[in-house]
Amino acid sequence: MQVTVYSAFNPINFQSLHSRTAMAPSKAKTKNLLMVADSEHDANMLYTVGMFVPDPFIYLRLSGREFIVMSDLEIDRARKQAPRCQVLPLSDYYQNLRSKGKTPDFAGVIQLILRENKTSSVFVPNNFPFGLATQLKNLGISVKPELGNFIPEREIKTADEVRKLTAALRMAEIGMAAGIEALKTSKVGKGNRLLHQNSPLTSEKLRSIIDTAVLQAGGFAANTIVAGGRQGCDPHERGYGPLRANELIILDIFPRAQKTGYFGDITRTVVKGRATEAARKLYDTVYAGQKLAFTLMRANTPTATVHEAVLSLFNKQGYKTGKIDGRMQGFFHGTGHGLGLEIHESPRVGATSTGVLKAGQVITVEPGLYYSEIGGVRIEDVALITTGKSKNLTRFEKVLEV
Structure with missing residues (x-):
């Protein structure tokens, strides 16, 4: 034959390749960013957090600081596997909302965190949930879609x-x-x-x-x-x-x-x-x-x-x-x-x-x-x-x- x-x-x-820490700041790092997704399926979320989470959770980058809001089920693992991020307990924010007679949901949690950081404007990826975006706008939060690559350094x-x-x-x-x-x-x-x-x-x-x-x-x-x-x-x-x-x-x-x-x-x-x-x-x-x-x-x-x-x-x-x-x-x-x-x-x-x-x-x-x-x-x-x-x-x- x-x-x-x-x-x-x-x-x-490999020595000729750059390291991520040596990269110049991207446009995304100068903007306030919000994602709500699971990292099993969302590549931007997996890239930023670096751990697999099967259920949707909140990620925020505000003035260069990174936050993730995790359920009690995931919080200890997140503290070990996502060291770049400040890990916030979802249950605490839900309790805060209930104490004020408000519905405990992601929109309310995001509003509280943005108020704590003295901002009311975020950029979101094109696949951001429409219903959640509507809720946030009704709460007075400016939600702007980021055109092009949401995390351009991924390229x-x-x-x-x-x-x-x-x-x-x-x-x-x-x-x-x-x-x-x-x-x-x-x-x-x-x-x-x-x-x-x-x-x-x-x-x-x-x-x-x-x-x-x-x-x-x-x-x-x-x-x-x-x-x-x-x-x-x-x-x-x-x-x-x-x-x-x-x-x-x-x-x-x-x-x-x-x-x-x-x-x-x-x-x-x-x-x-x-x-x-x-x-x-x-x-x-x-x-x-x-x-x-x-x-x-x-x-x-x-x-x-x-x-x-x-x-x-x-x-x-x-x-x-x-x-x-x-x-x-x-x-x-x-x-x-x-x-x-x-x-x-x-x-x-x-x-x-x-x-x-x-x-x-x-x-x-x-x-x-x-x-x-x-x-x-x-x-x-x-x-x-x-x-x-x-x-x-x-x-x-x-x-x-x-």
């Missing part, structure tokens, strides 16, 4: 964050290794359907193999993509039904580390058996596009420039993008996106993206081409942007035929 192998990895000089990763992202990426690679090993050891049955341990190998079964390996490595895998044949032409199709030999299969794995909340992200496209010449050419073109993107991804490069260069390469190779028979085909998604406490975060690298790349950003590099008569190909690694050549944080090899 002929095998095409591609691999790229550059070592990381530039510290050395510690890069380590956490890399650890999550290793979890994704462990899942990828398990998935590809299952494909390698599978047999080809009737109609080119794959068999694994004498049972049909479906997208669902291979996804469970991948997700189990990720879980055992310390990650949560959700919505893992295992899409074969024409299913791979829909980039976010999770995949279903039997997998077949000699056709393209997209494996896209993006787990969240259980301990830290950071995400990893990796995509490989493989063929069990022999790839057609059309599939091989498609694969080689996508890989060439990814290599081109890596050469351009460095500090001060406009994000749109990277995407336009990849799209231009695909066009020159004869792979046009547009609607064919009523559906989009070609390269119709972005080249990459920021990665961190969210699977998709700032910046974006695509046709409509703005701004320039900055040292310390961690961004996926994932060009793809999709044609219904051939299948889909997407290859994804993770880049750390520096002032020089970007660093590829991904170690997993690229193999077309397995």
